[in-house]
Amino acid sequence: MIRDRTWGSRLTDIGLLVILITITLTCVLPIWYTLVLSLSSNSAAASGQVWLWPVGFNLNAYTQILKDTQFFGSFWISVQRVALGAALNFVVVLLMAYPLSRTSRQFRARGILMWILVFCMLFNGGLIPLYLTVKQLGMLNSIWALVLVGGAQTLVFNVILTVNFFRNLPKELDEAALVDGAGPWYSLIKIYLPLAVPVLATITLFSIVYHWNEFLYGLIFMTREQYYPLQTYIQQMVVSVDPSTMSEDQYRRLSELSNRTLDAAKIFVAMLPVMIVYPFLQRYFIHGITLGSVKE
């Protein structure tokens, strides 16, 4: 890109730079603020004196977290859920996307099967029948409830994304495979899989983020706190409670538990895994998203 470098152009450059950096800072500041809060003293945090730098710096909140077995239990459940959920999603999406990316002439049922998927994405019977189903399968309190129910909800979107990616690959691939006499399994694994790395990285990232962040199903399908995934644990920690439904001793215990710096520290720790993982995957998923959704 060749452009003339007039003073006006330089000024525009500087202006742009300032705007871009400001916007970027707004994305980081809230996270910084949470960190600062978690490192401040509880009284300073409660009375709103903390802003950009810790007031009454201390690590109490973090030492308390280290002692909190429930927090680590939930953390571990979330890690397992993410691993199982992402792996299952990877395999099933790959298997579904290949046949569904055939043309209607190659695979007649494709159209109707696709619409069934869309139907599944949009319609649902509400939480109660879902709960009954999970219960009948004996999956209450099982990590599989989180993996399978959540996974089913995001499956369709991921399949559609991957199907689009496959359909944008050159047609010659198929023809070459046919000439070689390759069957569907062979072309899926030897031809399509290696080419599909970007889109599979993308849906895997989506799946990781979804399973890590989802909180409602933990609340519904887990009957005991010790089975809660991390976000559910955090969610119930930060919601407020109606005292009129409680007896006085319940209320007293609850009020002793409110602790803003500890909450901030837990939130910060919960953010860490995703913050560490995503920059490494970005190289792949940038291709994945764009190739999946945009036709050349």
Add this chain to the structure above:
Amino acid sequence: MRIKGFDKHYYLMLLPGYLWLIVFSIIPMFGIAISFQYFNPGKGIFGSDWAGLEHFRYMFVLKDTREVFVNTLIIAVLKIVTNLVVPLVFALMLNELRQMILKRWIQTVVYLPHFLSWVILGGIVLDIFSYNGPINQLGALLGFKPVLFFAQAELFPWLVVGSDVWKEFGFNTIIYLAALTGINPALYEAAGMDGAGRWRSLWHITLPGIQTTVVLLAVLSLGNVLNAGFDQIFNLYNPLVYSTGDIIDTWVYRTGLLNLQYELATAVGLLKSVIGFILISISYYLAYRLINYRIF
């Protein structure tokens, strides 16, 4: 072309995925029947008496239903539009930046919020906009009176849309940036030779170059017109802003699960699904007609 014998392999590939959906998506759809019943939990879905369309009739006279549909539409449409425009502008600005390392850094940092859950971000957002929070402290320095942002019904949709754009713009920027790199650099060179400045290049080369992407994203988002974001609003709202902030999904959750009005909640959920299905069909048709693109 169709190869005999391939179909059974295709079905085999599809089997795990469709089984998954049948169990966790299609079977629970039996729950839709609740909206046509006087649901008696003791008798179950198959033993309850039929109510015909009574709950639907009540739904249409109820002020709440209209309100939540309108709120959902307003918030969702605002989100769709701003989530198309803001990332576009940001991508165009970023594209003008010449410092490549800085560009990559900004790109990475701005989509960090996309990966964090609303459970976490909700807490942070409420904190920042609270009475003693940073925004009001900043305002106080400039001589403004403190404002209770999340108590103002007329502000709430904007805060929701604003925070959603803040969370998502970085991620959407990626799609535009990828489309921008797809534009042939020779076009810019030619324009430079002709003496065209930045603005004219932008207008005559860049924008037409990504036109298809914009249209495609717009069409695709049509399916989200009734999804205003349960997780986000659930973690941000309060009774003061129900009049503008209560959306279908939050209302259904509260009505069905917390207030024990299963039938009404299911009826509203069903209406939402039906409208969503119609909208998806429309966008499928539009995408095909306008830009000759098959969504799936």
Add this chain to the structure above:
Amino acid sequence: MKRKVSMTGMVLLSAALMLGACGSPEKSAEPAAGEAAAPNSEPADPYGRYDEPTTISIGMQVDPTDKDLPAGDTPLDNQYTRQVKEALNVQVEHAFTASAANMRQKISLAIASNDLPDALVVNAVELRQMVAAGQLADLTEVYNRYASPEIKDIIEKTNGVALKSVTFDGKMYAIPGVQADADGIHIMWIRQDWLDKLGLEPPKSMEELETVARAFVEKDPDGNGSADTIGISGPQSGDGKMYANFLESKNNLYGFDPVFSAYGSFPGFWLDNGGSPVYGSIQPETKEALAGLRDLYAKGLIDPEMAVRAASDEPIINGKSGIFFAPWWMGYGPLTNAVKNNAKADWQAYALPLNADGAFQPHAATPSTEFVVVRKDYGHPEIPMKMLNNLFKNEMENTFDPSKGGPGFYPLRVVFAPSDEIEFTNKAVKEVLAGTKTKEDFADARSYKLLPSDLDSIKTIKQEPYDKWNIETWTPDADWGAWTRAYSMMVGGNPLVETEMEKVKSLIYEQTPLMESRWVNLKKMEDEMFLKIVMGVAPIDSFDQFVEDWKRQGGEQITKEVAEALQ
């Protein structure tokens, strides 16, 4: 293709069968114990131990961040569960646990999916729903035969109100908890040290309340040099309420209940208007009260962050708020932490403000809001009753050590308190302090189960003079647990004992059938409108529109239904 379709059909069919199956309760009932099987009305042993180990599964509220239990103990294995096992040979199991915030949702899910634990503590709305769905065991006989004399005494002394709330078609479907009347009386808590510093008296009327609140806001009562104090605290976000209502008639913290009654307004209550019922929220007095509150809010005298603040107790604990309205037990509420924060924070309670006739006219609560229910077909429906007997007996005997986990860890706990527990204890403590009576004089007052320990500990935490109750006269450091209770009982109890009050009851405290489908939406409209009026978002005259909407959207029909229910 064809094969695939038929297979899908099969899966769907089996699914239908599966869902059908869960429509009917399929848990096979355990063989009923011989004595419970045959209908009989012979009194049985309320504390009888089972020969065989017996289990009961329950749903229970447990807060995962609660670290009250000593190391090694769990909500399933602690002093309470061990004692139950020991005394009754009953093993408690958890069908589910949830935090306070998620308990309602879990119970709702259990009801809707007909997947109930053997026993559960529920609220009035849930009780109705479960009775309508035919999910509950008839406990009439269990109550008659097994309830301990003390518990029967407490339940029957509510003039039939407690029994009526659990009786449907002549059958008892739950054991009602009974809470002291005092829980429903909302009084004014005020920083006496601030009043003294500014040379003010406790505000008797609405005008004086305004004066005091203004001084609290403007005259820097905490002396830190910045105008950061709140006059009157308000309800918190989420489920905070401006006033208790006929369904949740007690323990409304940080609401404005006494302010409403000072205007002669009783929103949320069903009142008697010359023989026919009217709804308090749509009366002209309520409009006046709202206008008054709106004025206070506009002047900045009510917490500007009311209804949005996540926790209203925060400014009280931090010494930033001067007045709030709540029941007597605030020692259990924010005051323990407030005093731990600032040993001079002198919170006193008054039955104020008064209405135009100079009277304190609070609204009164129903004694029963918590109910123990038993799943139909459970083989031992008498176990929950025995567990409640056992709890009450051991609370009387002071068996449990609250520092090893609060009483909330007792499975299926509901409160049984004599209606006048607070007033009775307050007077007894005063008499013992004055030396006119001794602990032994109260030996027969067995249903006041904590009285003996109250009398034992009072002198360790209360110092002379015994007729003054300011914070300087207390030594909470000696025993925080005892102080919490005694401070509530005495400072919070004094206004109840010393004030002549004319209590206003709601005509009903339960839902009528039509309310089941309509009330939630009406109440939502009301809550929203009133908050908006007070906070100045909607004009005061939108009240009139609200009244019309309310009547039209089912309120009128419901009023008729209430009238019928009363006949």
